[in-house]
Amino acid sequence: MTTAPLHRLSALAVRDAVARGEVRASDVAEDVLGRIHGLDSKVRAFLRLDEDGARASAKAVDAKVAAKKPLGRLAGVTVAVKDVLCTRGVETTCASKILRGFVPPYDAHVVERLRAEDAILVGKTNLDEFAMGSSTENSAFHVTANPWDLSRVPGGSSGGSAAAIAADFAHLALGTDTGGSIRQPAALCGMTGLKPTYGRVSRYGLIAFASSLDQIGPMTGDVRDAALLLSVIAGRDARDSTSQPAPVPDYLASIEDGVKGFRLGVPREYFPESIQPAVRDRVRDAIDVYERLGAEIVDVSLPHTDYGIAAYYIVATSEASSNLARYDGVQYGIRADGARSLVEMTSRTRTQGFGPEVTRRILLGTYCLSSGYYDAYYLKGLRIRTLLRRDFDSAFAKVDAILCPTSPIPAFKIGEKVSDPLSMYLCDVFSVTANLAGIPGISIPCGFTAERLPVGLQVLGKPLGEETILRVARAYERETDWHLQRPPLD
């Protein structure tokens, strides 16, 4: 039996210890909740905890163990869930005032899957309002700090989930990634974050930002835990017509098989002048490790990369302008007082309920879809998507996976970019392309800057190539101990 504190164990280790009867799920839950109580006042990763729910789940697991009943794959493992995923009976707000008080009568598909595998859901994590942002500063409720440097952002929009993992507030977390919202905060918090292929995980119960880009994925302490969590949440769901029917492999089965003989592509467009030197150097170092492990490093080109950000902000805002139309004060969430007409009720509710970034994106998207502008913007955005997909298709004809930075910069200071949305948008330059092309990508820690800020390495794969990128990521992780390092929070 291990001597490390329970919150510090990997999910796989917790599950094994619980299954063997070495630790009780209730002790795991108390340890994690105790840690959150002790330290989350500094990090503020959570919007709300579900302590009663967590304790009840833990007790149920302990009862199963005692009765020698079969246990789920996440028995006794604590999970933090981004507050954009619906949880039955637990308020779900998307970090927006407009959804205050909204208690879904249903679980998201992924939440159902977690419960079915005996996970312990500890709470809902902070995010940029409606997942729009790259710093979690756009939360209507509070800012989350990066556990590595509390004066800095954790990235976003899944900043709460990334910070929760970095601070050992949960063994696993779920994030969502529309343009990098899993991978970028994972990079900035020194954690592992995987955005699956579009359609690999059902979006049922994920409150939509941009439906054709949104994907749910694991945010974990290491690659093997990411594989475990993906195995649980992936697969066809009849309630999401865009979910893919392909069978779900055991992502842990081939994860230790290494990269010997693999061809790994390095796209020249992902190493521009503007990238921070420390980031570039750490990623180059990681590429050297792969070469040492027997992979062949191949120079590839993704020529339309530069158009990614523009296409992304057209497609994402257009879809968002429609997806967020339902917050009109009629059925749920807040309703502004004192309106004397329908139009006034809706416009006042939305003006009061949405923050500035969400408002900005709704306006941008509404403009892009307007009569006379559709062809110039939305349609062009779709064409760029096709070109980006072709870029990746031709690259993947030559290589098994692609290596590149996750984010051009490490964690920045809280407040630094708030007044400059464009520079914030540019944080997504290396991550939006995977969403636009629908391909999977994983970010894993690959070292630190001189200021001891984590740097992320991104591994991109073919559609449904999750097994490959997990294997590639794990090969590097085995050679390094970045994933074992923890911020000096205590």
Place this chain on the structure above:
Amino acid sequence: MEWEAVIGCEVHCELSTKTKVFCPCEVRFGAEPNTLVCPVCLGMPGTLPVLNEQALVYAMRAAHALHCTVATHTKFDRKNYFYPDLPKGYQISQYDLPLSKVGWIDIGPPDRRKRIGITRVHLEEDTGKLLHEGADGESFLDMNRCGTPLIEIVSDPDLRTPDETFDYLKELRTTLLALGISDCNMEEGSLRCEPNVSIRPKGQAAFGTKTEIKNLNSFKNVRDALVYELERQRKLIESGGKVVQETLLWDAARGVTATMRSKESAHDYRYFPEPDLPPLNLSQQFIHDVLWSLPELPAVKRERYQRELGLPYYDSDVLVQEPEVARYFEETMNAGAPAKEASNWVMGEVLREAKDRKVEVGALPVTPARLAALIALVLGGTISVQAGREVFREMAATGGDPATIVEKKGLVQISDESALQSAVERAIAAHPQAAADVRAGKEKAMGAIVGAVMKETKGRANPKLASDLVRRTLGVS
């Protein structure tokens, strides 16, 4: 100047599928408000639509029946606008790649038959309903209807008169009913029509400025509103004014149209492809399977009734209006009744009885087989036509067998000369003037004497035999 109207119709028809178009809620009219709803049709955050295949098949049936080409590649789009009865803030509809395009339907009786072009038939979802019935002016929402599958049928601007439009709608309704995809009940809103109309000098090719009329809940309303609107446009133009492109509401009580919204305040619906539903690729096999599954359409049935059964157009048209009626007619015929006799009885007694009882003809206690038996009794001379009607009423009330009823009521026709002779003699004695008139060749006077015979025999006398006996007794041939 002579003016010509140009009319096109947008028709929305609710499909009578078991469940809604994008969620598993039941489709049913008249349930308690908000009892047929779920998170999906309420548009709650995080929910997603899943296409009901039955709705797709029903829409394809309509497309085929209207001779449209069904697309092998089609998709759904979002139509964005704010309204409380539209919970997602957008309607899932179809924009640039509709399910089907370019078809036609023939309308009107043979002497003014006309082919009307169909622009497109597409599938979409219905909205909820706002109920303005609060005591303090509040409004309530009933979302039962929200998510009911709807087809939109757009006609070409081929209609030229309000009567033609009426014929078009009637033929469209009959066709949709025959397909079994909708109850087409205008009062309950399952069939809704929004015509657009303009006028132009006769002979001019260019269209005038059109207006669109909403709030029409019967075919008669449509005709009345068009008559009014055409007259309004004519007067306006002739007095030097200009028609403004706008949406009008028909006020049936006052018989006028009034502005609902002008072109300037028209919505920009910001259509874009629905990302939650992948585009549909329909195989030719699937498309053909739906085509071959179509029932005989009213237009074809009407032709057949005339050609093969020798029925007049009028009969064939009445019989095919509702599939139940046509079925009832054919079953009566199959049970042995001659076509024209069956048609007369169905159009007369059967439809009247169904209307009086407010039921479908199929729900009448009189089965087609029993109606055929009744017809046989009349044609065989066992009972008179008049007695036949009485028997029918009894059958409709009790569901009994005609022969039994005839027996029980003693309605068997008296066709025995000796049984009638004394009644004839008494009738002649009682009407000396009429008897004299008949002898003098006034055929009309026969009525009074034969009537008296019928009265005495309580209608059981064979009328032909009674007449013959009266003549013979009076010595006229």
